[in-house]
Amino acid sequence: MGLSARKLSTLLSLAFGLLALPVAAQDAASQRCATKLSITLSGKAPSSSLLSDPNPQGQVPALLGLADFQEAFARFINGAFNRGPGTTPEEDASYYLSKYILQNNKPWHELFDGQYKVAANGTEVQVTADPEGLGYFRSPAWLKRYAGNEAAGFKLVTAYRLQNNVIGLQLAAATQTPGVDFTLDGRQALGCRGCHFDSPFALDKVARVLTRRTGEGNNVTFTPPAASDLPQTVLGGIQISSDKDLVAALVSSDSFRFRACRLAFTFLYGRAETKLEAEVFDRCVDAFTADGRIQSAVSVVASDASFCQ
Amino acid sequence: MSRRHHISRRSLIQGAAAAAGLSTVAGSSLFNRAFAQAIPEKPVLLVIHLGTFGGYNSVFNSADSFTAAGDFGAAAGNITNLGNGLVVDTATLGSMPDFAKTHMASIGMRHEQFQHEAAQRAVWGDGTNNFGIRLASVMGGDAAIKCALMGDTTPGDFPKSPVGGVSLQQIRDMGPTIAALGGGAVDPLTPNRDIAAGGLTAAQQMSGDSITKNPVLLGTVKEGYATSIETLKKPVRTFNLAALQSAYGIGTSTTVNGFGSKMAAAELMVEAGANVIIATDGGDWDTHDDNNGARARRSMARIMPSINTFVGRTSAFADRNVVTVIMAEFNRSIPNSNHNSGMTATVVGKYVKTGTTGKTSAAANLPPSAPKPVAFWSYLATVLKSPTNPFGANPHNLVL
């Protein structure tokens, strides 16, 4: 296939370190689009082939298969799922597993329920198969990082993080009063029990089905939940007896699909979707629902004409 | 935007020799008094916030509260009485320069928040404005950069919007910062500052449409243009980077990331005329289960040498009234060093009267009657002798 005159011109210009001047309006629009796509999806300037493509959005699927996207999106996810970078690499389990999911074209829900383990192996952090794995949620460093410090060992912080990571749950802190009681009794008091017991995401109920924490720091250990605490009814009427049950319910929900597309929008735009973008959002959800790949969600939004407007 | 929702100094010609000289004369009250009378003092506040999500164990600034039970490792042998009720941990606050030990107060506040983000919002703002940026906006001065963040680390939930025309400016590398202030080496590649100011003004104008349409996502670009143009219009300042690097033991690095470099950059910005300087240490400050205080002590031991260098050097600046604050979002509680409902901050400055309004109980609690955080900021405005105090009455009577 021969080169078009415009492509040849562009290549020659690039060869001499120059761009064609002035740019025709259509070319300029496609070049701006190429730049936006490249920086958004890879964090880097566009390649010459993308820049010379009259329809750069046609290359979105290919861009989503590149290592640069996998790196950029895994960093984005790690930033979205944690309050700060891990103090050790293995604490950034969501970075490693999301990168693995992307590299191997796995369904996005496997980030949360796949049979994997993320752990340090010497100086490297590796993702390995683990029949007992639950995404990165049972990986040792993550378990310790978010074990919390509830006096009786109930992992309230883990209960929150699980739901935050999978469906984007945000809980606003309630204003406290002097002498507030943090014990189980105190958490049942008016003003606390909303988040802890009454809401569909009740932290104390969810924590009951999780392993219990004993000890502190590097000496922390986990023991199975008490049989008498099982099952718990959460999420508006769903019975769960384990973290696996919880995650299974979460990833089957509208909330999970909504979260996936909000993540896609935030990655692509630096902000959540607006009402004006609801239609694109709906197509994003459709695509994500159809094949379960986060790349499909990102692709719909990045390929829409509005992205390059 | 739509109607309802919107994605809303004296140059430091202070080489090592000069610094040593100042250190020598720092003890000379005659020298300082003479200069204090001759040179108006510019107020400068440095706030050191412990942890992105952290805490400030009151064993350091209310040490005698814990000796009876030995909580957090406090004992009669490791505390120092600085007078007027202020007893501090000997190895840390007790290791500070003599100036600090005679001009230090513990200031208590209660905000009734136990969660990091909520407590950070409470100690740093009123729900809308950042108290630090607000204070910077009323302290006067002619510097373009009035409120500076050392590095890019802030407390986890930290309001950053401009207040009163003052924006928070990140200082991530001392080299380019010195160049922006006019103190870098001049060579053929160095743009003329007047022309550069005109060029950036033009760039700002040519960016107007983008900035208008993207008020949130390009908000820092808008603030960056305005402040850089102002900076270029100010008189050139010179700095002795090598002396700073040597004093803070950071080798030849100019990047502002570790705590030593943040304190070096803070001194640079004191010299540059900033009003409020904020440095967040990203270390191990969320010290749960630290019943013997060992983790908190390790963290404090790591940062104290740089704080001591900063306080020792800047307290010798006759034309500056530098107030240094160590704080976090809350104290650690007993048992298990969890989150408390208030905080006792450490304040060091020329007009700080030694004492405490932040003495905690043996259980690490401040009394329910302890003032709110806004009153703490009123105290800071008072000891800074800020021309305006926007925080209301100061209930903390520890002012010289």
Add this chain to the structure above:
Amino acid sequence: MKTKSIRALVVLLSFVGLAGCAGSVSEPEGTGGPLGIDPKTGLPILGDDDAPAGRSYKAFGGGTLGSDRISGAAGEEMKRVKPYSALVGEYARVLGKTPALLPTFAATFSEPPARWFFEPEASAVSVFSAYRAAFQGCLDLTATDAAYATAPTPTTAATECGKFASRFWTRTAGSAEIDVCVNVATVQTQPETDFRRKWAYTCAAVLTSAGFLSF
């Protein structure tokens, strides 16, 4: 003014098209048009009821997801600050090579730590550093071309400013933008006697604009 009015009309037409398109997929909740034109942006203002709300998504325990969506306006909050990782290639793309100063600005341009991401932010120091990098690159760009061997005049400056804009912003500059650029070339650079450096200053102003520093 004329430019603004035309732009507003074009955007308004685009909006009408978009709303119609959306309606074919899902029924918009509102039936009214834009509330008016935002005087600051020249863009149509949409109320909550005007935006195509799309489908509803069920939250656990009842309720609907997405109630926190903002209305926004077409074309609003679409641009972001270019990260350092992109600037390396971007300067090279528009100048032919990366200014030698640029690598010394990695920290200033806020490169995130390993495995982490944060939205890039500008500062006074990063903006001036961008100007320094641009000036260095522009000295090279204007070093040999005959067009930069003589002092800029209003006419030649208008021509070259247009070329700089096309090269750096990948779009045609508006007349107001050309006027600002010409003023740099013919007025702001008067203290400079070297003609090529005058042009380099002019070039640097365009290269430090949001048209290049954002995407």
